[in-house]
Amino acid sequence: MSALLSYLPFKVSSSHVFVTEQPYLAVLLLALGSLSLAKFLVKTLGVLAQTFILPGKNLKKYGAGKGTWAVVTGASEGIGREFALQLAAKGFNVLVAARNATSLKELTTEIESTSKVQTKALAIDFSKLNDPVQWARFQSEVENLDIGVLINNVGRSHSYPINFVETPDEEIDNILQININATVKVTKAIVPGMVQRKRGLVIGSGSFSGISVVSPMLATYAGTKSFLSSFLAALAEEVKGKGVDVETLNTYFVVSNMSKIRKSSMMIPTPKAYVRSVLSKVGQPCGALYTGRMHVVTPYWSHALLDYLMNLIGWKQVFASYTHGLHKSIQKRYLKKQERLAKQQ
Ligand SMILES: NC(=O)c1ccc[n+]([C@@H]2O[C@H](COP(=O)([O-])OP(=O)(O)OC[C@H]3O[C@@H](n4cnc5c(N)ncnc54)[C@H](OP(=O)(O)O)[C@@H]3O)[C@@H](O)[C@H]2O)c1
Structure with missing residues (x-):
């Protein structure tokens, strides 16, 4: 005693x-x-x-190596491109979609030269899916495919951190069209087939900005990522037990054009390392375990530890104020650079 x-x-x-x-x-x-x-x-x-330690679900469950397709949106660059490469290496045929036809062609050529799978490249603007012609193009590409994996990766952020009241209407509309409208439409086009076949995996590219922290000066982008995790969590519950798994990735930073970060570090992986962790941990919440967020996963190890720690500390206002300060300084640097470039012309 x-x-x-x-x-x-x-x-x-x-x-x-x-x-x-x-x-x-x-x-x-x-x-x-x-x-x-x-x-x-x-x-x-x-x-x-x-x-x-623990492995994720085996991708054979979703048809890897059996002539099944993976659809990756926003696949011409960054994280999406890497999803296409790694899913092909695991034995999925891949349909890649983005605007840049040349980059998509280069990607499918690379895939076909290294993996024995089929590919399809669809050059399409996901901000224009309300146009019946564009929507019909997308639907006709996917309607007869046996799709086992959907990576809802396409996303657009703000050009630089900016207060909501100052954000151009065109930018807000574009972000909403791509991050919400396209994601919902693409999911609706593909998931019914998965349910029918009783086999499928849907992954959404979420973000710390909409899941772990409040993100002043990225209000619209962060809001779309909150929508994504809420939408996919509800869908996940609906299709649970029907052979279809759904999860939202909680991603901190990854080297890419969008993040404008060129050098990897302990906290910021390359797309290759990031996607490797995602595909090896399907179904494991990792850092999102015990956070109370349903069907959200934080698979990359340093993001996982950060997510867990932030949730443990729980002092949301401190993180919101830190993020606000960070965004203010990024905006300052961005505007200074634009000024410098304008003077040089
Ligand atoms: N990188 C990060 O730090 C980070 C962090 C959290 C979450 N995420 C999320 O991860 C996803 C991928 O981001 P990323 O960093 O890989 O971005 P990225 O390198 O900028 O790639 C974006 C991809 O989306 C395509 N795309 C953009 N607008 C499009 C449109 N209107 N229509 C069709 N395709 C379009 C781009 O190709 P085209 O230009 O050829 O169309 C490109 O293939 C996004 O949803 C993002 O929100 C990223």
């Missing part, structure tokens, strides 16, 4: 008095403390095990 008492937050002599005068209260406090510690240890071990 005396060893246990030494953990109490007061001196042993006073704890002696406390214990003799309030023995039940002392035991209750000790039990509560032990319970909190045990809960913390179990949670931490769970996150570490999922992030570093």
